[in-house]
Amino acid sequence: MVGYSMERRLDSNPVIIIGAGIGGLVSAALLSARGLAVTLIEKEATPGGKVRQLDVDGAMVDGGPTVFTMRPELSAIFEAAGAQLDDHVTLEKADVLARHAWDDRGTLDLYADHEKSVDAVGRFAGLDAAKGYQSFSREAENIYNIIEHSFLKNTKAYPPALMWRVGWWRMGAMNAIKPYTSMWKALGAHFSDPRLRQLFGRYATYCGSSPYETPATLMLIAHVEAQGVWKIKGGISALAKALENVARRNGATIRYGEAVGEVLIKNGKAHAVRLANGEVIEAASVICNADPSALAYGLFGERARDALRPMPEEKRSLSAMVWLINAKSSGFDLEHHNVFFSDDYAREFRDIKAGGPPVSPTSYLCALDRGAELPEPDNPYKTDKIGTSGKAERFQIIVNAPANGDSKTYSAQERETCTRNMLDSLNKCGLELEHPLPHKLVTPNEFAKLFPATGGALYGRASHGWAASFLRPGCRTRIKGLYCAGGGTHPGAGVPMAALSGKIASEAVLSDRASKLWYHRKAINGGMSTRSVMTGNSA
Template sequence: MSDGPIVIIGAGVGGLVSAALLAAAGCDVLVVEAGSAPGGKLRAVDVGGVAIDGGPTVFTMPDIFEGIFNACGATMADHLTLRPANRLARHAWGTARLDLFADPAASEEAIGDFAGAKEARGYRIFRAEAKRLFDALDRPFLRGVKTDPITLGWRMGIKGFPDYLNLRAYTSMWRALGAYFGDPRLRQLFGRYATYCGSSPFACPATLMLISHVEANGVWLIEGGMHRLARALESLGRSVGARFRYHARVREIVVKRGQVAAIILSTGERLEARAVVCNADPAALGAGAFGQAARVATPRISPRRRSLSAMVWTAQAEATGFPLVRHSVFFSNDYAAEFAALAAGRLAQAPSVYLCAQDRDDDGARRGDGRERVQIIVNAPATGDGAPPTPAEIDLCTQRMLDSVSRAGLSLDLGASAVLTTPNDFEALFPSTGGALYGPASHGWAASFRRQGSRTAILGLYCAGGSTHPGAGVPMAALSGQLAVECLLRDRASMSRSRRTVMPGGTSTQPARTVVTG
């Protein structure tokens, strides 16, 4: 085993969490990141000198992060200012609108006013089922190391056996939603949660209805934007001794006798490594992006298994004609046609559109006047390793997006400084993915079990990030970092004759208080 530090490749959420927890456990930790700032997909885009969230915009499950900060002798409040959102999102179908709220009774009332008492009752039953699925899988699956169907049943135990037999894995989400909602608009709304992990509601299992419970259980707004979370996690890691190197792209993971020995940067510099946590998409390992020796670490992922990518506009926009709130969704008239086009590798002709108005609160109140910071997302196929879109294709896609929101009365002027990130751009940022933003798609009953776990086929090499177990999304990426640390420390202890016990949180080092900037 090398005498070097534990090297974290990539400063995404999974890597940042791994670095902080390992450093808190007394390990020598070095993070190497190809970019200029922490965050990975949790990034800010500079638009005319203004930082706009260009990645995830919804913050849920804060208990996971509070536990991470606590393990490092800090609290989230030392680094971040959070505020719970009362309104989760505004949804539009042409001129029809429906808001969902943090208060389930308010959501139920809104659904009743929107679609009738029968649909409100269906929502109540659906909400209970989504909660049941989440509660059944939270500890044994989401917060546990990667498992298989048989071991999952063992983890759930006798009390959980009825839930194990009814995980809804063999029914598609879309079909299951039909049992709760007769109104196709509501089926469309709750089917959209499949896209939170880059999947189609027509192909993913109904188990993923649990995602709606995560959001219904609370959404928080982070003062200054979601990208501040990455800065806070970096500051947390530094406070317990982790070191960071930016503009340091890894060219190769050196393997000797089946075990990690070092990394080599693109400059040719060699850094010895006691162990490595790779916070890149596992597809990059299997494709040889980190050298031939490391290819055996993970299976190669077929492009057919990729999750969705996206066309993402970040802009200082002028928005009129529609009462935007922080999170607004504009649905297409034909959801089946939209996902059929994506499955065929094409952009939808009439896409659904998500818009995050980052200068607005959840009630729609605005900060400042004039133009406002927006991020706009349209789902796209993960074909970013193919030919880039032509200027004419980009213009057409932009016009289709504008047409979709205009049906609800929203008029958008994106301005001359708007930035469009395409699947090809995401492929450049996250190589060997085709621009897929969520790892492999969660299609079919076995997809979640096929996801890459913390351990790889190479000793001392671990994976973390939203493309690994337990799944996509900021909280899941954080859990993946925790699980990678758990596996790494357990493996080190089993290989050490001294068997010194080291666990995250075993430090009294006080966190550095910091003002986070974009």
């Protein structure tokens, strides 16, 4: 880590960050910790971006991401910002990663303890399946280890540069990440049981993609989850608030309820932003924590659209139908994370590709109050089994859907049909929710309005085809001084990846400024040579 006192000498010209999503908040916390003047501007009233809560029948229900992994990476980000993660959020590691159900074809829990998962898979589908799970886990870990530092935690690299980072002498390693084999096909080498192939294929949807079109490289997501899933007291919104607090403590200015209308470009460089109210704020650097499509399609001004190539609509990732619920339930014994699988997985993705939500969907259900760290009697769901408390619980239920919220209107009838299909998927596995159901339904239409130029795509570009990961925008754009962060940029979607994107963007800002300062120092004749801030004392 660069020495703190040296970092404080860095050029303090202002940084403007557009958007208080996880990536923008991380950039604000890190850059303000280095002594830069940071102003973060967010059009909504609260931090988080996709991380948000909505009121449903008197209860605040999480309406965004619910899975928190890669805790060490988030801890390192807090430390780099001069804080400790555990001082700002209360975390509880889950014993059960998720509970998976197939109507009358059984239920399977995966655990944080690998050996418990092996045993569970064996009891569920037999000895060969247990061996298959072990070989799959080894392969997923190997893929992760190969690209962790060379790609995931580094700036974006095209294949030649990635091969250089991995090592030209390790050509076998490049083949081992299986960029040309679909995830679905690769899973067939480990699992003959279609239920297990379906379970582990679902990890492709974590980045908004189909397992039938996603490269087997994305099996690494299973390894990431197997390293630990944590529940945050107060939901992931509490993490967003914690990052906001760290950024403010470090001196960042955060302005809510204000929208940026234009990024101003002068001599090929971003030099200011104009707010929707006409106010102009000058900046030496601008980080855009919106979906990159918003830049590419001119939502931040015609000149700023040159920053990135627009992404074709057919390359969008999945959107979703999301039900936020405050209701009583009975029947199925829920964990915090639950997945209720359809009986025809291939049809699901055919339906989505045809432009509609699946008729027989797989439904993810987060029981937000299950497995919570609150002691009794504050949390009646800590020890009670389903149906015994008689009290309403908060649920978030997600069904994948096409990202066509800007071209298709989901009618009241279609919303009702989707709700009925979702409930049928739960009922087949024995879970009953009260009727009438107190809920709010968020469709691709609402997501398209919240995240303009996306059609409601929640994960940026779909990871379809071997080159998809390399085509996702990196932190630097084609306009000097204009950077990107967030789940739509490298390294990808999800809370940990969005956080890493914010870290990478902040490092790019620091690096580019340090290079500029070093250039100007070298251009001066005479005087004392000064070490670059990027070579300051290590902590």
